[in-house]
Each structure stands twice: as structure tokens, then as C-alpha cells.
Amino acid sequence: MTGRLSRHHDPHAASSAAASQLPPAFPARAAWGTADRLRAWQADALETYARRAPRDFLAVATPGAGKTTFALRVAADLLERGVVRRVTVVAPTEHLKRQWADAAARVGIHLDPSFRNAQGRHGAQFDGVVVTYAQVAMKPALHAARTAAERTLVVLDEIHHAGDALTWGDGVREAFEDATRRLALTGTPFRSDTAAIPFVTYAPDDDGIRRSVADHSYGYGDALRDGVVRPVLFLSYSGRMRWRTRAGDEVAAALGDETLTKDLTSQAWRTALDPAGEWIPAVLAAADVRLSEVRRTVPDAGGLVIASDQADARAYATHLRAITGEPATVVLSDDDGASERIEAFASSESRWMVAVRMVSEGVDVPRLSVGVYATSTATPLFFAQAVGRFVRARRRGETASVFLPSVPQLLALAAGLELERDHALDRPSDEDPELLLAAAQREEQAADSLVDNGEQGTFEALEAQASFDRLLFDGGEFGSGAEIGSDEEADFLGLPGLLEPDQVAMLLRQRRAERTGAREVPRPAPEVDHRRLAELRKELNALVGAWARRSGQPHGSVHTELRRRCGGPEVALASADQLEARTALVRRWFVGRS
Numbered sequence: 001m002t003g004r005l006s007r008h009h010d011p012h013a014a015s016s017a018a019a020s021q022l023p024p025a026f027p028a029r030a031a032w033g034t035a036d037r038l039r040a041w042q043a044d045a046l047e048t049y050a051r052r053a054p055r056d057f058l059a060v061a062t063p064g065a066g067k068t069t070f071a072l073r074v075a076a077d078l079l080e081r082g083v084v085r086r087v088t089v090v091a092p093t094e095h096l097k098r099q100w101a102d103a104a105a106r107v108g109i110h111l112d113p114s115f116r117n118a119q120g121r122h123g124a125q126f127d128g129v130v131v132t133y134a135q136v137a138m139k140p141a142l143h144a145a146r147t148a149a150e151r152t153l154v155v156l157d158e159i160h161h162a163g164d165a166l167t168w169g170d171g172v173r174e175a176f177e178d179a180t181r182r183l184a185l186t187g188t189p190f191r192s193d194t195a196a197i198p199f200v201t202y203a204p205d206d207d208g209i210r211r212s213v214a215d216h217s218y219g220y221g222d223a224l225r226d227g228v229v230r231p232v233l234f235l236s237y238s239g240r241m242r243w244r245t246r247a248g249d250e251v252a253a254a255l256g257d258e259t260l261t262k263d264l265t266s267q268a269w270r271t272a273l274d275p276a277g278e279w280i281p282a283v284l285a286a287a288d289v290r291l292s293e294v295r296r297t298v299p300d301a302g303g304l305v306i307a308s309d310q311a312d313a314r315a316y317a318t319h320l321r322a323i324t325g326e327p328a329t330v331v332l333s334d335d336d337g338a339s340e341r342i343e344a345f346a347s348s349e350s351r352w353m354v355a356v357r358m359v360s361e362g363v364d365v366p367r368l369s370v371g372v373y374a375t376s377t378a379t380p381l382f383f384a385q386a387v388g389r390f391v392r393a394r395r396r397g398e399t400a401s402v403f404l405p406s407v408p409q410l411l412a413l414a415a416g417l418e419l420e421r422d423h424a425l426d427r428p429s430d431e432d433p434e435l436l437l438a439a440a441q442r443e444e445q446a447a448d449s450l451v452d453n454g455e456q457g458t459f460e461a462l463e464a465q466a467s468f469d470r471l472l473f474d475g476g477e478f479g480s481g482a483e484i485g486s487d488e489e490a491d492f493l494g495l496p497g498l499l500e501p502d503q504v505a506m507l508l509r510q511r512r513a514e515r516t517g518a519r520e521v522p523r524p525a526p527e528v529d530h531r532r533l534a535e536l537r538k539e540l541n542a543l544v545g546a547w548a549r550r551s552g553q554p555h556g557s558v559h560t561e562l563r564r565r566c567g568g569p570e571v572a573l574a575s576a577d578q579l580e581a582r583t584a585l586v587r588r589w590f591v592g593r594s
Helices: 016-021 040-052 065-082 094-105 133-138 140-149 160-162 166-175 218-227 262-272 279-294 310-324 339-348 378-391 408-415 433-448 489-495 501-516 530-551 555-566 575-592
Strands: 025-027 037-039 056-061 086-089 128-130 152-155 183-187 202-204 208-211 216-218 232-236 240-244 250-254 301-307 329-331 352-355 368-374 400-405 460-464 469-474 477-478
Touching: 025 530, 040 056, 040 065, 040 218, 056 065, 065 086, 065 094, 065 152, 065 183, 086 133, 086 140, 094 128, 094 339, 128 133, 133 140, 133 166, 133 301, 140 166, 152 166, 160 166, 160 183, 166 310, 208 489, 232 279, 232 408, 232 489, 240 262, 250 262, 250 555, 262 279, 262 460, 279 301, 279 310, 279 368, 279 400, 301 310, 301 378, 310 329, 310 352, 329 339, 339 368, 352 460, 368 378, 378 400, 378 408, 378 575, 400 408, 408 469, 469 489, 469 501, 530 555, 530 575, 555 575
Parallel strands: 056 183, 056 216, 086 128, 086 152, 152 183, 232 400, 301 352, 301 368, 329 352, 368 400
Antiparallel strands: 025 037, 202 208, 232 469, 240 250, 240 460, 469 477
């Protein structure tokens, strides 16, 4: 087949055990047209695949690492040697079907992305098809017949989607049970539930919990060390929120206050994302300042805002036009024109794109460097895929910047970006934090569905002020809160757009030392330990709860009043003296002496 690479023995290919010694890339080994060079992890995975010749192979590689190049190299080799005669790629979305077909065409493999179930078979000019998981689930018997008719390689892109619904998993299993080879790919090898994924091997760990077993893994930490992906700066923004609940109560609280209940945190978060408030335009303006700084050294760098729904996406685009003076590309859904808009943005030098969900996974726009996470979705899977849109490196020194609401769920996910994960079965739901988070998310979505139905009143966002909270990088936190437009915020927004990870860390430490004025001179240990602080916080929160019940005043308003009178930061950051002063003040309220 013209244009395909033939398989040849490479004496430089290393074994899996020696992967850590491989250089970041080998020259001239990639499938032509997909990448300039074959990366070390791809070469190592290909050597493992060729040596084992497995029927099933699971490759786990962080978003942006080059899973498509690896899969097409495998496909080209199997087709060239006659091991298979047909290729079927299963992708999560319609847009990714086209993306796969374009990449395959560049290496001489012709796949039909427009294949429909009603056709029954693809045209003779094609080597196979690209379909979606939903398409397979609709007619699994059709795809089973196609697979059995010829020796077929099935590439299951982002295979965790095969567990999205019972029918999807069952359909994939039925359709491809008789495949000659199955190559499963994922950048996020975990789910927030315990639905088994077809054709994935599970083995018990030391605790007896069955976990997915990858045949080759290449995590974000590995890719960062190799310069394959960009380091990510997370800039979180807090601020004062005020809203009216469906019960008619008016509540005021700080976004990210760790003393808030799950419901109040969700409502404060929702208030921040309201397009009519001041938080969103302030954060979008800050993100655009950051994008301008990056474009000094990366002229075509682009930004992406991930919104919760179509109405918010349109409103955010209006804000961006007012901020930048140019229109933003808006991608509202996986419709007929969405792919064209994404492709046009990818090849342009426009500043901003706004999307709802479809750009969160798999979509390849390498110039995306700045993101705004303006959605209330907080599952680890969605967060990892969303951040993955910004980490694809084109040259060394590029950085990614993602702006976040300062809420505990997102900050925890940002801090754990480099953690390796496996898909676990058997874990009891009351012990699995990912399951608890997913359940909480479902509850919040269910609660949102009650809004404006006339049964429980209407949630109303009243006020949303923004303030810079902190910057997270490489497990560290920098900054201690600053006003919008302050010199401290400007220091973080103005970080150079081309820096190596160690240079980023050094510069952040230097600026922290300059801000503290202490040049980070060691200080004596505080007299009070963390246990005493925890006791003081617990006592204060109990008193605040009791006073809120007695006075009818919301918890957040009580804490605000205490901070106003006694000074100091939020409860989680307050000193022992500040906590004791607030506790004494609440006690005086109870005896009527305030």
C-alpha cells in the first residue's frame, strides 16, 4: 500500500525494563505524517507489541503524548505484513472520527469517517472505517459481522468510554469479540464507577481490589520529564459570592471557604460562573492578560474556555469580545459545523475558543496554551481530559496555564495531576473518594434540574466578586490572596511563556521570597501545633452553627462578620490567636454582651 512504512528491525529499540533510560525521542521512526520523530515511549511500546504479538494490548499514555501515532504505526505494520486486512477505529465523538481519518490518511491508511450503519459495508477504496461507541452500540451485530468477515485490527480510542453505559460495553464486546487484534488506548485509565471495561485485564492488588493492567504506561510525570508535554500552572480565583436559594434565603460566602457544606460550596461555585456577575469577566480578563504574555514568545498561542452549557458559552464569548475586541470561536455541540469550526481555529491565530464538552477530550489543537475551567463538572476523568487539551508540547519551554474557581474539589484534582491511576473494581462505594465525588456530582446535577420548575423556587445569583487566590505548580502553592489588578496578581500573570519546569519553580520561589520580604529565612516553629488549630476550628465552627440556628443568619454571613470584627483570613488559614478571638466574640453574642 503506497505510503505505508514497512516493518524493520531496530537495533536501538529498548526493552520495557529499560524505558527509563530511553531518550525522549528517536529520529525518523514515526509513522510518516503524524510526527517528526518516534518518541521513546512509542518505540518501547512498539518493541513490546512486536515481541509479544498479543491479541489484546492496552496502552495508557497521558493526553498529548502521541497515542494516535503509536496506534497508526501498529496498524501500518500489521497491514504491511498481512496480519490484518482491515482496520476499525472506535472513537468517542464525531469530530474525533474525522481527526483519526485525517491522521491515518497521512500514513497511507484510508479510513472512512462517514460510514453509517445503514451502509452495511465500506467502499472498496477504504482500508476500514472510523465509528463511534454509540454507533457500535446501536448495531453490534452489524459490526460483529464486518469484523468476522476479514482479519481486523480494532483500535478502541479512549476505551474507558466503553463503560459509559451498559449497552455500550455490551455492544463493544459483541461487536469485536472475534477481532484478530484489539488495541485499546486511553489517556485517563480510570473511571468514577466500577463498570468493567471490555477487553481490559484486571488483576487483584495487595488489598484484593481488582485493578486494570496496562501493557504499556506513560504517565504525565514521565512525559513532563521528557519534554513531551507542557508543565501546567493552575491559577485559582476566589472572591465574595452572594445568592438567593430556592427557599428564598440570601446567603453570602467566600468561594472556596473550606468550612462550607457541599451544597453551599456548589451554590457559591455556581454563583461565580454566572455570566451576569463580576467574577467571570474578571477571570476572563486575567486569562487574556496571561495569553498576551504567552503570545510574546509563542505568537499563535490560543485560549479555550470550557463552559457548563450553551447559554453560558455564548455569554462568555460576548465577554471575550468586549475584552479582546475580536470574536471568539464558539463550539456549542457535536453538530455538523462543530468540526469545521475547531479545525479553522486550530489552523488560525485567533485568540479564544469557547466550548461546552466536546473539546474536553481527544481534540487536537496543539496551540492551546491558556484555559479557563468555567464549568461545574468536577469528576477526575473530565478534569484530566480537560487539562489534557493544554499540555501538548510543540517545543521545549512551552507552559500551560489553566484558570480555576478556587474550590476544594478542583484544587485537589490540580494538586494530584501527576498521580498515576488505575481503573479499580470491587472498591466499596463508601470507601472510594472518586465514587463519592461522582455521587455528589450527580446529586448536584439533580438539584440543578429543579431550578425554575416552579416547585421549589428559583436559585438566583446576586453578586460575584473575584480575587486572585493562589498559583499551584509542581505540588507547591504560591501567593496568599490578592486583589484583581494588584502587583502580586500581575507577577503571576506575567510569567514568561517559555520556561523549563525547573525555571518556573525557581522563579516562583524567588518571587515568593521577594513578596514576603524575608528572603525565606528560616523561622522558629510556631508555638501551637496543627492539632490545636484543628480543635480551635472545630470549636469555632460549632459555635457559628449554633448561632446561625439561633439568629437565622447564614453560616457564611456569620463568618464574614467575625472576620470583619476580628480580622484575619478565612477559617482554614487563620492563626490560633485569630480563631480564639472569634470564638470569644461568638460566646459574647450568646450572653448578649456584644
